[in-house]
Amino acid sequence: MTDEDRLVAAEHDGEGFDEQQCRLRLVVHDRDRYARFYTVAANPTLWFVQHSLWSLGTAPDFDHDAWTNGYVPVNERMAEATLAELELEPDALVFFHDYHLYLAPAIVRSAWPRLRSSHFVHIPWPESDAWTVLPEPERRGVFAGLLANDVVGFHTARWRRNFLRSCEDVLGAHVEGDVVEHEGRRMLVTARPIGVDPAELDALASDEDVIERERALVASRPEQLVVRVDRTDPSKNVVRGFRAFGLMLERHPELRSRVRMLALLDPSRQDIPEYADYVAAVEREAAALGDAVDLRIGDDFKRSIAAYKQFDVLLVNAVFDGLNLVSKEGPYVNARDGVVVLSENAGSHEELGEWAVSVNPFDVSGQADALYAALTMEPEERRRRLEAIRAHLREHDLAAWGVAQLEDLDRVRSGT
Known part of the structure; x- marks a missing residue:
């Protein structure tokens, strides 16, 4: 977030506002927490895990401080902002994106059980063993956060297949076809490659x-x-x-x-x-x-x-x-x-x-x-x-990809 963004957020007292045919809410984070979140926990830790870039003989040393005092509180703040918007529009569909917000869906659902949400992961999903770079509590938290959604999407069948298998390995979830059952809930896992405009x-x-x-x-x-x-x-x-x-x-x-x-x-x-x-x-x-x-x-x-x-x-x-x-x-x-x-x-x-x-x-x-x-x-x-x-x-253009996201959520809501 730029200094200008911070000023705009302050002008609106941290509330949402209308901007170019949409409602926008800028979520300001403590700078030190955000640095831990973005420059250690998200990148390189999660990015390197998911792109198989770590040289595991020497790196990484998992940084508990960056996770606990960076990744977790930033996800909590984003979840709070989402809940504030749901108070204004209770039936809104929520779309989470990518590796920055793996924990937020579970936080939102715990406070808003009727949540209808999709989380699209735009980067590769590696096989189960790659996730052992994260200690077990953090590893399980990532998977549980994603499985708090109704739909989890990837660009390819390969990444979807890796995710389904690792849900079994990491959480002991039950997988049948493209559906994961965990803690009494069923989630649809899709492969929808994004297109161009x-x-x-x-x-x-x-x-x-x-x-x-x-x-x-x-x-x-x-x-x-x-x-x-x-x-x-x-x-x-x-x-x-x-x-x-x-x-x-x-x-x-x-x-x-x-x-x-x-x-x-x-x-x-x-x-x-x-x-x-x-x-x-x-x-x-x-x-x-x-x-x-x-x-x-x-x-x-x-x-x-x-x-x-x-x-x-x-x-x-x-x-x-x-x-x-x-x-x-x-x-x-x-x-x-x-x-x-x-x-x-x-x-x-x-x-x-x-x-x-x-x-x-x-x-x-x-x-x-x-x-x-x-x-x-x-x-x-x-x-x-x-x-x-x-x-x-x-x-297979960008518009078709957007339609598919909505159709997948409708499919879950209708139970088909």
Whole structure:
């Protein structure tokens, strides 16, 4: 929350207010508690657990203070705000999102038993053993919090399957199909991959600022352009991607003057040591490749759209990713029959894998071969794959995802 947000919250005495056709309530937290919540408990602890990033021989040392005096009170405050809004609109449906608020649903339900809520988890859900990084009380609290909802949603059948199995392992819950029974309640667990907004992307692709950035890219681009657009997050696997690109150039030196990688990276969570260290590693790897890599670190989404339009190959080699919207946004606006090289551990692989060139995120040699295969793919095959991805994205768009969330809650309410 910015200082400006705090001022706006104070102007409304912490109450909700109408803003752009919706009601908004800004929940102000003690700064020290929020720091424990966000920069220790949520990130990196939960984020690293769910993306399988911890090197368990050395890290982490579980931080009880950050959990007890950060994650728990922030969830309590968010639950209090939710309850205040339910007092004003008792029949409202409540939608919780992601790993920041795993405890809040149970707090709300204990005070509001007739709650109708859904919790969508946008990041991967690992297998049961990964959760032993959290001590048993905290581990059970995460699962019990999620199972206080009526619906728990994930982007893929893989993450849903892991969640269902771990509900049995961690809580001893009864699982039958896509329903979990726990403490006398039944919860529906769904797989609903989020889509893009085609109208928004169409508008962005023709935006004058995007076109201006695209002209600059065209003026300086080589014959072929490999693009990656990511945050500077260890889960995005940027370092291995650079190594793979360098290895491909070693194996195919005839491409050195004909292809370049453009890496557009948005700086992420630089107040967390693991993230700051990763940026340094990214910069070192890029420097080792010289002018074969054009590394740009900064927040410029319109530049990313321009790069999406111009890629010949889009590299998405995430270690693990709940979905990965880059793998959808990029091909949707691309103007060069570009090929997507996609990690098998990205959630979007479940939808797009048949039209992408699949890679194992840990296999640098395999990624190098995949980049070469994508760069040298026949034009007709490139076009066929891209058109298939676009057709899928138009059918399974953001609006359809929103409708599915409401339908799932209706399904629970009707008992079907």
